[in-house]
Amino acid sequence: MKMHKFAKLAAVAAAGALVLSGCANNEQPTGGEGGEGGSELSGTLTGIGASSMQAAQEKWVAEFMTQNPGVQVSYAPEGSGAGREAFMGGGADFAGSDRALKEDENKAGEFGRCAEGSIAYDMPMYISPIAIIFNVEGVDDLNLNAEVTAKIFDGKIKKWNDPAIAELNPDAELPDADIHPVHRSDDSGTTENFTSYLSEVAPDAWPHEPDGEWAAEGGEGAKGTSGVVAAVTNGTGTIGYADASQAGDLAQAKVGEEGNFSELTPESAAQIVENSPVEEGREEHDLAMELNRKGEGYPIVLVSYAIACAEYQDPAQAELVKAYLSYMASEEGQKAAEEAAGSAPLSPKLAEQVNASIEAIK
Known part of the structure; x- marks a missing residue:
């Protein structure tokens, strides 16, 4: 596979440290369920995490806010480790991470914005x-x-x-x-x-x-x-x-x-992910994948997760998280990421599992 020279990289490098956010006040909603008059959601949603899905998050943030003009979303691509740390410490509503929380990290009561006794769900959103x-x-x-x-x-x-x-x-x-x-x-x-x-x-x-x-x-x-x-x-x-x-x-x-x-x-x-199971011993709706890199397909693959509370302290914030993650996992959202970042969409089977996990968030 022959690729040519390096024209696009200066803009990518310059954008790397930016917080991805937007204001939909000057944008016209696109219609449909989340279009003009169709969304009553309002509030602020903060995500921090993996820089790998920066391009996808830029697109997701812009499209979601266009459909939901009362919501302000920001995503800071500071890295997976920074995202997990911020989520655990209460500095973010959700994290983006190129690995799931380890079992010994996913302990009830360890997450700042989650309800007492809540674990977190790891939900695959981005395959690349x-x-x-x-x-x-x-x-x-x-x-x-x-x-x-x-x-x-x-x-x-x-x-x-x-x-x-x-x-x-x-x-x-x-x-x-x-x-x-x-x-x-x-x-x-x-x-x-x-x-x-x-x-x-x-x-x-x-x-x-x-x-x-x-x-x-x-x-x-x-x-x-x-x-x-x-x-x-x-x-x-x-x-x-x-x-x-x-x-x-x-x-x-x-x-x-x-x-x-x-x-x-x-x-x-995506072939590698399709042929990989969820890790044994995980709680229901915690979808940490055990990647089989010796299977058919390109073996150096990442699955980037949205990490969210199983139950939030604030029910209104839970609704915002559910709405945004539902958009990310939807056919529309996955297509948007594919166009923006060249990622592989979730398979129907995995998408069904992810949507069930989102629906279970309280």
């Missing part, structure tokens, strides 16, 4: 491939398998013309140049998904436990998805990982085993 992006002079196409990828990011493969890379790319003119890996510096669900892939598919080459905080030594750290993209774009001989929606026109590597490389497409990434 994680692109391996690179900037190497003279190289547009790159094949990588899990073992080579792990060794590059762990600092064991240091040159672009290393025999292990050359074997996978016999037609490429690989330079005798240093490799400069770029990783997330913040607590990131994208990092946790990327390292989960390395750990599951190439355990002998990746000795670190999957985690949202980067564990390997060396390399360059950059904050947020846009920070990684900017560092790879502006560097020389660089390689990094980022949600595909923000990879822009950077070259993107195919990933797989030798002779069986997977193209990076939303549909291919």
Whole structure:
């Protein structure tokens, strides 16, 4: 798959730290159930979390507020870890996270805006491939398998013309140049998904436990998805990982085993999710996925969750959360995210489960 140069990235990098919000007062509602006269919702809704779904959240916020002019929604793409921390501390009505809460984190009474004794629900909302992006002079196409990828990011493969890379790319003119890996510096669900892939598919080459905080030594750290993209774009001989929606026109590597490389497409990434179960032992309506990265499809995939209270202290706030999450999970909302970010829509089966979880929120 050949991608061309880097025209779109300055705007992406500049937007990375912004709070995504809008004011619908000067917009005309689009009609339908949430159109003019059709919505009586009012209030303010705050979300904080994953930068991976920044483009999708921009679209969701704008469309929802157009349909519900009495509601002010903001989403700050500060990273998955920041989102979970804010939600747990009472600083956000919902969190966006590229990983679900762990079972020992999802304890009744631990969430600032939830009712006493309430747990939280993890609800998949956004499915997207994680692109391996690179900037190497003279190289547009790159094949990588899990073992080579792990060794590059762990600092064991240091040159672009290393025999292990050359074997996978016999037609490429690989330079005798240093490799400069770029990783997330913040607590990131994208990092946790990327390292989960390395750990599951190439355990002998990746000795670190999957985690949202980067564990390997060396390399360059950059904050947020846009920070990684900017560092790879502006560097020389660089390689990094980022949600595909923000990879822009950077070259993107195919990933797989030798002779069986997977193209990076939303549909291919969605295959992995479709064939993955909900984790055993979870409460009803808590939809943490156990991703099977060895199944058919592009294996480096993230599922970004909306994390919300099972029961809120304020019933009116619960209604706002339910309305916004219902829009995100709807066919209309998923199509909007697909258009804005290139994500894969929820499958009918998963959408049914997500909508049941939203309906159960009190």
